[in-house]
Amino acid sequence: MLRTVSRVVAICDDCGTTASDEDATVLAFADEADAFWVVTSEYGPDGYGAWSLLPGGGLVCHACYARSLCGDSGHDWHVYPCQCAAADQPSGCSELVRVCRRCDTAMTTHRDGGGQR
Numbered sequence: 001m002l003r004t005v006s007r008v009v010a011i012c013d014d015c016g017t018t019a020s021d022e023d024a025t026v027l028a029f030a031d032e033a034d035a036f037w038v039v040t041s042e043y044g045p046d047g048y049g050a051w052s053l054l055p056g057g058g059l060v061c062h063a064c065y066a067r068s069l070c071g072d073s074g075h076d077w078h079v080y081p082c083q084c085a086a087a088d089q090p091s092g093c094s095e096l097v098r099v100c101r102r103c104d105t106a107m108t109t110h111r112d113g114g115g116q117r
């Protein structure tokens with residue numbers, strides 16, 4: 001027989017993405033507690049990271065939570081030698097790249113900032 005059942009999906013209050021698994025299949029949960037438990041688990045619904053409740057209320061995905069943390073307290077920069085030219089020049093291009101460990105924003109010291117060769 002066919003029967004309609006109501007399921008719970010988790011939607012990011014910031015970017016509007018719907019929680020899905022690592023294959024991008026939208027996850028539907030039996031109830032809100034189940035949904036909350038899965039999306040806020042350590043690796044999140046898709047393995048990229050946990051969703052979080054914001055202090056002011058609202059549920060946001062891993063990427064939006066990282067952006068909001070970086071917006072409040074600045075990026076968690078780590079500096080590496082730029083690898084953009086390493087294939088051509090064994091010594092590299094001698095520029096640096098800064099990568100935020102939290103939100104994955106990357107900036108290089110190249111004048112164009114884009115990391116193109």
Ligand SMILES: [Zn+2]
Nearest residue numbers: 012015061064
């Ligand atoms: Zn989001």
Ligand SMILES: [Zn+2]
Nearest residue numbers: 070075100103
């Ligand atoms: Zn950041």
Ligand SMILES: [Zn+2]
Nearest residue numbers: 082084093095
């Ligand atoms: Zn470079």
